[in-house]
Amino acid sequence: MNTCAFVGDLASRLRHRVQISTDGLDQYKRAIHQVFSGAVDYGMVVKSYEADPVGAGRYSPPRVSEITKTALLGEPEEELISTSGVERQNLTMRMQMRGLTRLTNAHSETLRHHKTATALHYGFYNLCRINEAVRVTPAMAAGISERVWSVGELLDAALTGEVK
Numbered sequence: 001m002n003t004c005a006f007v008g009d010l011a012s013r014l015r016h017r018v019q020i021s022t023d024g025l026d027q028y029k030r031a032i033h034q035v036f037s038g039a040v041d042y043g044m045v046v047k048s049y050e051a052d053p054v055g056a057g058r059y060s061p062p063r064v065s066e067i068t069k070t071a072l073l074g075e076p077e078e079e080l081i082s083t084s085g086v087e088r089q090n091l092t093m094r095m096q097m098r099g100l101t102r103l104t105n106a107h108s109e110t111l112r113h114h115k116t117a118t119a120l121h122y123g124f125y126n127l128c129r130i131n132e133a134v135r136v137t138p139a140m141a142a143g144i145s146e147r148v149w150s151v152g153e154l155l156d157a158a159l160t161g162e163v164k
Contacts, residue, residue, distance in 0.1 A: 003027040041074035043081030
C-alpha cells in the first residue's frame, strides 16, 4: 500500500520516461509494474554479501561478493542500473541529521518534528550548500534556482511560503 502510494507520487511528478533502479524488494517490483504500466525503464540490483562472523561491536557492513543486475520493464541501460546514488544520499542524510544516526539518543519527539527536520535538511542541501563536484547547489545544477540561497532565505521561505 505505502509502496504503491510512494511510486504513484513519484510517477505524478515525472514529465518524461525515466530509468528507475531498485534493490530486490518485491514491493518495488509490484508497485512499479502497477503504477507505470510499462511506461518506464526499470532495472533491479541485487547484492550478495560474504558471510562474515557477526560479533559484539561490529559496525561495518559485510563485503559485497556479487552484484546481479536484471532488466524488469522496458529497456533499461544495464550500466545505469544502480542504487549507488540513493545509497549515498541516504548516508549523507544520516550523517547530517543526528536523529537518523545509529546508536544515538537524538530523535524527533513527533512525526511533525521529523518531517520538518527532513524538509529543512533537503532545503539546505539543495538550495544553500554548494556541491563540491559541480561547484553549484543541486538546485542550480538542475536549473531550478539561479543562485545560492542563504539559510535565512530558506527559513523565511519555509515560514512564509514565499520565495524572494
